[in-house]
Amino acid sequence: MTEEEKKKESGEISRREFLKDAGLVVGGAAIGSTVLLAACGEGEVTTETVTTTVTETVSKFVCPYDGQEFNTLSALEAHCEAEHPGAVIEGLTTLTVNGQTYVLQVKPNWTLSYVLREKLGLPGTKEGCDRGECGTCTVIVDGMAVYACMILAIEADGSNILTIEGLSDGITLHPIQQAFFDNDASQCGYCIPGYIMMAKALLDENPDPTFDEVREALSGIICQCGNTKKIVQATLAAKGGI
Amino acid sequence: MAEELSVIDKPEQHDKQTMAAVTGRLDFSADILLGKKLLGRILGCPYAHAKIKSIDTSKAEALEGVEGVLTYKDVATFTFLPLFEELTRWGQEVAVVAATDPNIAAQAIELIDVEYEVLPFVIDPDEAAKPGATLAGPWPESNVRTTEILRGDIEAGFAEADVVFEDTVGWTNVFQHSTIEPHSCVAWWLGDELYIWCSDQYLFLVRQDAAKRFGITQNKVHVISHGTGSGCGDKYHGYGAATDDRAIDFAPALAKKTGKPVQMHLNRVENYIAATHQHRGKLDIKLGVKNDGTLTAIDSTYYGDVGGNTHLWTGGMTLPIRMTWNCPNGRFTSVDIATNSARTGWFRCVPDPPAVFLMHTAMQRLAEELGMDPLDFMLKNLHPIELVQPETEKPFSSMATAECLQRAADAIGWSEKWHAPGTRTLLDGRLHGIGISGSVVYPGGLSSPVGAIVNLTRDGTALINVGITRVGGGTSSAMCHIVAETLGMKYEDVNVGDWGNTDVCSDGGGQGGSTRTPTLGAAFQMAAEDAREQLFETAAGMLGVAATDLDASEGNIFEKANPSNFKTHAEVSAKTRGQLIGRGYTWPKELRRPIANFPVGTPCEMRGQVATAVEVAVDPETGEVEILNFANVCDVGRAISYSGCRNQIEGCIELQINQALFAEQILDPGTGAILNPSYLDHKWTTSLDVHQDRHQAIIVESIDACGPYGAKGMGEPPLASYVSIALAIHNATGQWFKQVPVYPQRILEALGKA
Numbered sequence: 001m002t003e004e005e006k007k008k009e010s011g012e013i014s015r016r017e018f019l020k021d022a023g024l025v026v027g028g029a030a031i032g033s034t035v036l037l038a039a040c041g042e043g044e045v046t047t048e049t050v051t052t053t054v055t056e057t058v059s060k061f062v063c064p065y066d067g068q069e070f071n072t073l074s075a076l077e078a079h080c081e082a083e084h085p086g087a088v089i090e091g092l093t094t095l096t097v098n099g100q101t102y103v104l105q106v107k108p109n110w111t112l113s114y115v116l117r118e119k120l121g122l123p124g125t126k127e128g129c130d131r132g133e134c135g136t137c138t139v140i141v142d143g144m145a146v147y148a149c150m151i152l153a154i155e156a157d158g159s160n161i162l163t164i165e166g167l168s169d170g171i172t173l174h175p176i177q178q179a180f181f182d183n184d185a186s187q188c189g190y191c192i193p194g195y196i197m198m199a200k201a202l203l204d205e206n207p208d209p210t211f212d213e214v215r216e217a218l219s220g221i222i223c224q225c226g227n228t229k230k231i232v233q234a235t236l237a238a239k240g241g242i
Numbered sequence: 243m244a245e246e247l248s249v250i251d252k253p254e255q256h257d258k259q260t261m262a263a264v265t266g267r268l269d270f271s272a273d274i275l276l277g278k279k280l281l282g283r284i285l286g287c288p289y290a291h292a293k294i295k296s297i298d299t300s301k302a303e304a305l306e307g308v309e310g311v312l313t314y315k316d317v318a319t320f321t322f323l324p325l326f327e328e329l330t331r332w333g334q335e336v337a338v339v340a341a342t343d344p345n346i347a348a349q350a351i352e353l354i355d356v357e358y359e360v361l362p363f364v365i366d367p368d369e370a371a372k373p374g375a376t377l378a379g380p381w382p383e384s385n386v387r388t389t390e391i392l393r394g395d396i397e398a399g400f401a402e403a404d405v406v407f408e409d410t411v412g413w414t415n416v417f418q419h420s421t422i423e424p425h426s427c428v429a430w431w432l433g434d435e436l437y438i439w440c441s442d443q444y445l446f447l448v449r450q451d452a453a454k455r456f457g458i459t460q461n462k463v464h465v466i467s468h469g470t471g472s473g474c475g476d477k478y479h480g481y482g483a484a485t486d487d488r489a490i491d492f493a494p495a496l497a498k499k500t501g502k503p504v505q506m507h508l509n510r511v512e513n514y515i516a517a518t519h520q521h522r523g524k525l526d527i528k529l530g531v532k533n534d535g536t537l538t539a540i541d542s543t544y545y546g547d548v549g550g551n552t553h554l555w556t557g558g559m560t561l562p563i564r565m566t567w568n569c570p571n572g573r574f575t576s577v578d579i580a581t582n583s584a585r586t587g588w589f590r591c592v593p594d595p596p597a598v599f600l601m602h603t604a605m606q607r608l609a610e611e612l613g614m615d616p617l618d619f620m621l622k623n624l625h626p627i628e629l630v631q632p633e634t635e636k637p638f639s640s641m642a643t644a645e646c647l648q649r650a651a652d653a654i655g656w657s658e659k660w661h662a663p664g665t666r667t668l669l670d671g672r673l674h675g676i677g678i679s680g681s682v683v684y685p686g687g688l689s690s691p692v693g694a695i696v697n698l699t700r701d702g703t704a705l706i707n708v709g710i711t712r713v714g715g716g717t718s719s720a721m722c723h724i725v726a727e728t729l730g731m732k733y734e735d736v737n738v739g740d741w742g743n744t745d746v747c748s749d750g751g752g753q754g755g756s757t758r759t760p761t762l763g764a765a766f767q768m769a770a771e772d773a774r775e776q777l778f779e780t781a782a783g784m785l786g787v788a789a790t791d792l793d794a795s796e797g798n799i800f801e802k803a804n805p806s807n808f809k810t811h812a813e814v815s816a817k818t819r820g821q822l823i824g825r826g827y828t829w830p831k832e833l834r835r836p837i838a839n840f841p842v843g844t845p846c847e848m849r850g851q852v853a854t855a856v857e858v859a860v861d862p863e864t865g866e867v868e869i870l871n872f873a874n875v876c877d878v879g880r881a882i883s884y885s886g887c888r889n890q891i892e893g894c895i896e897l898q899i900n901q902a903l904f905a906e907q908i909l910d911p912g913t914g915a916i917l918n919p920s921y922l923d924h925k926w927t928t929s930l931d932v933h934q935d936r937h938q939a940i941i942v943e944s945i946d947a948c949g950p951y952g953a954k955g956m957g958e959p960p961l962a963s964y965v966s967i968a969l970a971i972h973n974a975t976g977q978w979f980k981q982v983p984v985y986p987q988r989i990l991e992a993l994g995k996a
Contacts, residue, residue: 109345123273124266128422128471129510133921136422164266177264184256184885187715187893189263190270190423190471211935219930222921224422224472225714226896227889229934 061105064090073103093157097122098166106153113137113148116163124164124193128222135221138194138201139163145201147220164193167200175241176200176234183234187225194221199235203242211236248795249727250951251943253884258719258738259712262468268712270469271426271439272507279428279503280309280340282496283347284488284512285354286333290582290914291363291378293328294336294356301353302339307346310500311354312492313337320498321455324483324491328361330378330550331582332914333515335488340496340504363582365914367413367522367547370581379552379580389557391564391574393632399539399571403530407608411980412524412545414596415906419520419589420926423471424513427489429496430503435462440490443473443713444752447480448490449744456494467711467742475588476517477713478754484551485587488516514919518587519907522547523559525600530571535614537569537623544576544597549583558684559597562962564633565682565849566601566643568625582914584907588754591958594683595901599965602679603980606969615660616969617651617678625682628838631847637837638682639846639948642877646853646942647680653873653938654855664976672859672868675974677966680853680875685756686955687848688831688948693748694765696725696773696824702797702812703735704773706766709750710758711742714957716886717758721766723882724950728770729777730794731811751828756850756955759882763950765826773824781814833947848948850959851877854898854966860974862993865986867903867971873938874898874963879946879954891939891960898964900927903983 060069061076065084070076073092080087091105097120106115111130116122116139128134130149137148140162167174173181176199186192195218202209202217209217214235215228223231249255262268299311313336314325325335337354341347364370364378370385378385400406427440436456442448445465453460470477479487489506496504508516523546530539542563546556557576564574589595609619625631627641651657659676666674697705704725708718722736729736740746750762774794781799782789785807793802800808815822833844840846857871874895881887904925908917918924939960945952968979977992990996 107343107345110343114344117272118277121276123269123276126270126423126471127272127507128424129921131510131920133510134422168265170265170267173261173264180264181256181260184260184715184889186257186260186263187889188422188472188713189259189268189469189715192263192268193266196264215929215934219928222422222926222928223896224420224474224926225889226893226900226927228896228929228932229892229937230889232929232934 091154093154095153095156095159095161097161098163108152108154110153111149112139112151112153112156115153116148122163122165126190126193128190133222134191135198136191136194138197138221140197140201143204145198162197164196167196176203176238179234179238179241183230183237185227185230185234187227191221191223195223195231199238202235203239207242208239247727247951249733250723251881251884255723255733255883255885257715257883257885258722259715268469270423270471271428271441271467272505274428274439275430275503279505280342280496280500281344281347282338282340282492282504282506283344283351284335284508284516285337285339285351286515287329287336287358288332289329289358289360290332290365291330291361292358293361295359296357297337298355299337301355302350305346305350305353307342308339308350309342309502310340310496311337311350312495312499316495316499320495321457323495324486324488331584333916335516338492338496340500363914365581365583365909365911367545367579367581371545371577371579378582379550381552381580385580387552387578389576391557391560391633392572394571396539396541396571396573400530402538404533405531405612406528407531407611408528409604409607410524410526411600411603413522413981414599415982416522416584416909417520417589417901417905418514418517418907418924419474419476420921420924421472421474421476424508424510425477425487425489425517426507427487427493428503428505429494431497431501434458435464436494437464438490438494439466441470441477442467442487442490442711443470443478443754444480445711445742445744446709446749447752451480452494456498463744465744470711470713473713473753474590475754478588478752482553484553484585485518510921511919514907514924515916517585518551519549519584520589521549521554521556521586523556523596523600525604527601527604529604529608531608531612533612535612535619535622537567538571540567540569540572540574542574542601546576546578547581547583547586548578549581549586551586552578552580554578554586561684562594562597562681563601565631565847566625567623568629569623583909584916591683591685591961594681594962595964598679598681598683598962599968599982602965602969603978607978610663617647617656620647620680634847636845636847637833637840639833639837639848640877640879640944640946640954641851642942642944643680643682643851643853645944646851646875646877647678649940649942650680650853650855650873650875651678653875653940654857654871656855659857661973663973668859672861673974674859675970675972676855676857677969677971677973678853678855679963679966679969681851681962683850683852683959683962685958686850687755687757688761688764688828689755689757690751690761692751692762692765692828694762694769694826695748696766696769696826698773698777698815698822698824700815700821702810702815703737704729704731705737705739707739707743707747708741708762709744709747710753710762713753715889716883720759720763720883720886724763724766725770727951728767729774729811730796730799732797735797735811756958758955759953760848760949760955761828763882763953764828767826767950768829769824769826771824772826773822776822776824777811777814777818780818781809784809784814784817831948835947837947846948848946848954850954850956852959852962854963856966856970858967858970858974860971860989862995865989867984867989869899869933869936871936873940874960875940875942876956876960877942877944877954878956879949880943880952881941882951882953887941887956888939890957891941892937894960895937895939896927896932897961898967899932901982902964902967903985904931906983
């Protein structure tokens, strides 16, 4: 056993590992988040083909009979087959997020926003209230804008979900993101992912909304900085670009 | 006229951090250590005043997934933890729990058994101020603390007056900042080193405070905050229990107790209860005035319900009254009243919104008695730049209230639209009204000491690390503008490396009081000047002239007398002795150019000046108010980051509408409970509640005599003057509204219809 493995076994953590896990960066937010995403996955997350089923996430698979934890579903299935023949594994949920399919074991009271953030490592979806009031956690589920804090992950089983991370690779912006950038629509920035996803849902359904239709469509989100003038302008500007 | 600058004040230059925001990659504190941290929840006290007789956390601790519970009994373990045996407000924190998932933490809270001894309390500030009232605060004999500032001869001032006017206005509303990102903090220990990811307006104070609390040195506390989802004064940790951020209070302590990373990300209900609130205020006012409208005496008493925060000195509330009006005689009394109400603290534009509301309401009643147009009355009595502020005996480094008022008036067509109150009805039967107000406000100047470093690269560009979080957008970009202007570079050639990280940035100071652009901007200007001097030394040799004969602009360093003799920054940087670093600190609050008869070097007052003008239509049957036109005017000194300035002024229009017409935290007088701890019930405007196309954000540039390139702080001042909305409703209905929010019921009551 190497020194590093021994430390791991005993629960100690080295400064290097600590910094790696914490995703500590000095390079600014953009790089920080990339490191964050890499740091939160236990295994390799494949992103090359959009149809890959990823079974290794930060969500562990727990045996409902003896509580043992496994990193993969197949390991849990093998364990159940050997130890608990005929076992039923509850809470298995399949979510297709930003084109990538994940199979997770979720608790029945976990919200979609909690799972997107803490289990799939997608922190672009923000939690501002956790009670369906502020709209910052808006994502698109099967084409419809929803508050991710107001549906349970198990309710979204089998759904196709789009989050802010799925709109662009961060190099070429989606036209709505570009319009928000060009119009300086962000002050503190916390509500912006929610607004952009709401604008996407609106423009998908109505590619040529009027000023008042945009005001109405975006009214389910709160910008506490009071920047809705720019946000509405940006959404109107985006319609030409899509 | 002000010199033309090449980088500063250009509308087309975008904020440097917006790319991160629109891609969802602007990381906030809760975005760290995903899936690896414990999550915390708070148990609040169900009484306005009580003592814990017994507390049993064993059932909560036994729940699977619960890893740590803190109560007042743990206080001995830590230098300071704001958990107390005696609780003095409803919802005050009794215990905090950390668990592996948020639902387990919430369940554990329910399993904590507490037995309370319920004690007497007082919520109503008028009751609390009476002799013999139940004591709510730490003051020994009463709930009241009074301070007084005297100016001139008040008796002579009133004797000189033709008209003496008296009024009482208020109370204003208790209001919660409702930051869109709730209080949020993740903490993790590595040996005796503490990592804190937080949402806070003064990161270096968080570091200092944590070091003190845990008995470690400041270089072992690592504070990181890239994104802060708005602060507005509610996220200002490190000034003591009364205003401290509960997320930053508890996460490091729970992390220490559990040995694991812990996140405190309050849910909305917890946030409305645990966060600080704008206090409510009331004003007794007596004004002496001559028949021509000249003020001769002001006798004001400002009452502030400070709740349990006895550090909040409402004497500051008299500042906009004392600074705005030119009146030689005055008595400015402030009465702080302690109650068992919600936590109070600093709210954006600290003293001004309630004080401006109360004073303007009284002033305009007086103008009406004198039969004067309120605009003329205000313009007649504004503090002129030639005079010092009487209490500090310092001149102002800029004074643009009159210009702000005039611009606001012109923007809504004041002179054509002004009519006597309650005299104009629109064709659809609604009542038409306009209102105007303008003030000198507290924020906008220089504050705490800061440091700044400019790193030059070898390819002729520059990189800065900015020691503040991104809280409103634009400040770090303003620093880039200043550095580019000073170094003669293009805006795109100066970039922000990291920010909001106490390990790699210099102390950027506190992001409160609208002070960062002038304060940190001065430091970055000095740092860029230092770097420029070093660059010019190298360039001088290359160009065969003295360094003093050089200037720089648009990426070139050239001989002033012969601009064709030049080298690019890239060419010069490649020849320097190594990577150059410029250092800077903020400069003193004194005049850097003469103002009126005051020479360079005179210590000065540096304050914001603002005005708003509003046009409304009021439905006399429903009490509904529609804003027809809203001009918000702010003197920014100089618009360093034009888009940042414009966004702040526009944003403040929506916030003013919110404060004047909608938002209020309702406290149950019988129990002290907060009855509406939610966005929907506290109320917050959405895109459908405002008519964005009727809002005018107007920038005035007075070119301040102290700030860098003439800039003043401007994040808060444009929020100060929401009173114009209430004044416009007065002008429409003929009724005075002495309380906010002016919601439909209040209007109908005033019209005798409810």
